[in-house]
Amino acid sequence: MAIFSCDDFIAPDCEKLDYGEVIVKNDGAYPLFVSVTLKDYEDKIEMKRLEIGETTTYQISRGDIVGWAAIATETPCINWTTENFYLAQCAKYNLTWVTKFDTTIGCKK
Numbered sequence: 001m002a003i004f005s006c007d008d009f010i011a012p013d014c015e016k017l018d019y020g021e022v023i024v025k026n027d028g029a030y031p032l033f034v035s036v037t038l039k040d041y042e043d044k045i046e047m048k049r050l051e052i053g054e055t056t057t058y059q060i061s062r063g064d065i066v067g068w069a070a071i072a073t074e075t076p077c078i079n080w081t082t083e084n085f086y087l088a089q090c091a092k093y094n095l096t097w098v099t100k101f102d103t104t105i106g107c108k109k
Contacts, residue, residue, distance in 0.1 A: 028099030
């Protein structure tokens, strides 16, 4: 019979720091500017540029999340498309953006 102490069960960082991960992919026909924010902190955008087929990962506190995307033009942030979802602690959420024929973008379900 083995004896374990509490020190044998080390919590992962996502549990200690209360976050999850959002994996964002550009599966469309144009480069995109993307971001992921907490719903109550939509002004705290960490914008990244994703080329076609590229992926990036955000670590963000659990809660109500907003995923953002806009076609990468010389004037970014004009026509943002958003996707709202809940992110649990230590969860991994895949957010894949696609462009449609009229150059609007949407989230692939």
